[in-house]
Amino acid sequence: MSSLNIATRALTTNMAALQVIGHNIANVNTEGYSRQTVQLQNAGYQSTGGGYFGKGVEIATVDRAYNAHLTREARITASTAAGDAARLERLEQLEALFPMGDKGLGSALNDMLNAWADLSASPSNSTARSVVISRADAFAARLRDTAGQIDLLRNSTQQQVGEHVDAINRLATELAGVNRSIIETAGGSHVPNDLFDQRDKLLADLSQYAQISVVPGEGGSANVFLGGSQPLVLGTQTGKLAVQRDPLDTSRINVMFTQGALATPLDANTLGSGALAGTLRFLNDDLSAIQNQVGRIALATSSLINQQHQLGVDLAGNMGGNFFVPTGPAQGLPAPTNASAATAAATVSNPQALIASDYELRVEATGFSVRRLSDGTTTALATLPAEIDGLSFSIGAGPAAVGDSFRIRPYEGAARNLQVAIAAPSSLAVASPVLVTPGTGNSAGMSVESLYARAPSANLTDPVTLTFNADGTFSATGLGPGNPPPDNPGPPASYNYTPGQPLQFNGWSLTLRGTPTAGDSFAIGAAPSSAIAQNAGNANGMLALRSLATFEGTALSDGYVSLFSDVGSRVQNAQFSAAFSSNVATTAEQARANVAGVNLDEEAARLLQFQQAYQASAKFLQIAQSTFDSLLQTVGR
Incomplete structure (x- = not known):
């Protein structure tokens, strides 16, 4: 038998x-x-x-x-690769919003500035005036369109974050179910291999969205933690993630960990890697930074052109008004914990000093502090209003309480709302309120290149005479207060002269060319109304804005180049990170598959x-x- x-x-x-x-x-x-x-x-x-x-x-x-070490390594590297790939995908979509060439924002900006050249040659030409307005409309429309596309990209990215959160919650529920089945088989003499495969597959899927820590549980079940130490899965019990808009900045979203009635915000950095972390990094860091740069171009350009236009004279002899519809003060969003009803705001005080960043204004026991959120730089202030980074910060609506804070976003709506204020060509302030007259006995060695008002001054139209000396310097008579002191004490007191270098006094800027002869003189004073039609002084002032150092030393006309360079740099770095992490993840998965694969x-x-x-x-x-x-x-x- x-x-x-x-x-x-x-x-x-x-x-x-x-x-x-x-x-x-x-x-x-x-x-x-x-x-x-x-x-x-x-x-x-x-x-x-x-x-x-x-x-x-x-x-x-x-x-x-099965090899626990190789499986864990494959899971971690795949999480990093998923995060890098998710960020790269969104950055490439962002890059498509900033083309170079004729369709680019930089071309529209320079076309608008260069259109003043025709007015400089023919200030009364109505066609040239219409072209200036048309080019400005095109520039504003390009900025509005770019801002709108950024808003659409932001909305779709926020939806994607919600989808990632839903996927994490679903996978956590499924893992808890598999854990239950594993626990029910615990105590037997054999291992439920297929259940363990399901467990590991769910863990791998979870790590595609966020970096997770796995701690073995009863019978081989898996306890999962994310965001540092938040228990997403404990045996058969699960927590949940939820999406919440930042109360201080509605363009940003926070991921909350909820367990029962308790909701805890998760720092995006603690999510580590995974598609959720990569998408949040793009949304809250990359996209916000680029949006601020676009807004800064709009705000700085419109402010500088408005300032210069207001210094000119239109065809009716009136001082110029706003060329662009001015952007109002940026209102601060109060923190939910503020103890007072005080308000905060920021207005542009120096367009050349603007930094593309959001700010946090906080009321301290010793005064105030303003923190630049892009790099964390904090400035302590005894009183407000005060100027920081070209912005004037102020507190209103009564006294603020110590501990109150406000999020201020100066550039959030600047590009989205930019509009041209000038409608009639005759309203363009092309002429300058000051005029230069060369002396009758001047030699032929010098010529006037341009004269225009560069800043508001009570002495702008005061009569001033510049007389050149034998050593090539010049003396000035009739200057008002606040002008630079003479370079040479004299006698006579004199200023040095460099051909082509602007001479700036009393709020005007005069550029001369050539070599002076002793006795050459130039008289500067109020421009007669009879010469307005042929006066192109303020058009020259507009053209001078092209080379004005505006964006951390970059000329206004090159502002788009620095923006595009930043976008390109982010994309290039993301491409390198995504390619590298993908290779590492592929290698790790291959090593795991060599052991566990069929x-x-x-x-x-x-x-x-x-x-x-x-x-x-x-x-x-x-x-x-x-x-x-x-x-x-x-x-x-």
Whole structure:
């Protein structure tokens, strides 16, 4: 009878081995599947008078090909790659909003500034005046369109963050269900391999969205923590993530960890890697920084052009008004915890000193502090209003309480709302309120390149005479207060002269060319109304804005170049990070797959091996059965 048992046990054992091999082959393309192997063992022995005889073979267990270290490394590197890829995808969409060439924002800016050149040559030409307004309209429209596209990209990115959060919550629920099944099998003598594969697959999927920490639980279940130490899955219990708009900045969103009635905001940095972290980084860092730069171009350009236009004279002899509709003060968003009803605001005081950043204004026991959020630079102030980074910060609506804070976004709506204020060509302030008259006895060695008002001054139209000395310096008479002191004490007191370098006094700027002769003179004073039609002084002032250092030393006309360079630099860095992390993740996954993956060639060899063993067992069973039947027949006689 023992031979029949051995044969039967061998048949069933080899059939089980073939079943496992078939399971492997069937799941060769199943993501997350780990190769399984039947572990065989001797079925024991029995003692007889003739010695010890074996009982054949039996299955010890079915092992899962698994390496904890390689699996963890593959999970972490895949998380990093997913985060880099998600950020790169969004940055490439952002880059598409900033083309170069004729369709670029830089071309529109320079077309608008250069359009004043025709007015400089023909100040009364109505066509040239209309072209200036048309180019300004095109520039404003380009900025509004860019701002609108940024808003659309922001909205779609916020929706994507919500989708990532929903996916994390769904996966956490599924993992808790698998944990329940694993715990229910705990205490048995065998391992539920397929359940463990499901567990590891869910962990890998979770890590695609955020960096997770995994702590082993009961029976091989997985406890998952994210955001530093928040328990997303504890055995069969789950927490949840939720999306909430930042109360201090509605363009930003926060991810909240909720457990029961308790909601805890998660710092984006603590999410580490994963698609959620990468998308949040783009949304709250990259996109906000670029939006601020676009807004700064709009705010600085419109403010500088408005200032210069207001210093000119239109065809009716009136001082110029706003060329662009002025941007109002940026109102601060009060923190929910503020104890007073005070308000805060910031207005542009120096367009050349603007920094593309949001700010936090805080009321301190000793006064106030303003923190630049782009780099964390904090400035302490005793009183307000005060100027920082070209902005004048102020507090209104009553006294503020110590601890009150406000988020101020000076550039958030600057590009979105930019509009041209000038409608009629005759309203363009092309003329200058000051005029220069060369002396009648001047030599032919000097010429006037331009004269225009550069700043408001009570002494702007006061008569001033510049007289050149034999040493090439010049003396000035009629200057008002606040002008630079003479370079040379004299006598006579004099200023140095460099051809082509602007001479700036009383709020005007005069540029001369050539080599002076002793006695050459130039008289500057109020421009007569009869010369307005031929006066292009303020058009020259507008053209001079092109080279004005505006964006951290960059000329106004090159402001778009610095913006595009920043976008390009972010994309290039993201491309490098994404390519590098993808290669690392691919290598790590390959190492894991080499251990846990199914090799069809190997399975084919094992299939043949156990097929032959099964056939031999069947033959042995046939022989045992025949022998047993013969024995019965003999005994039966």
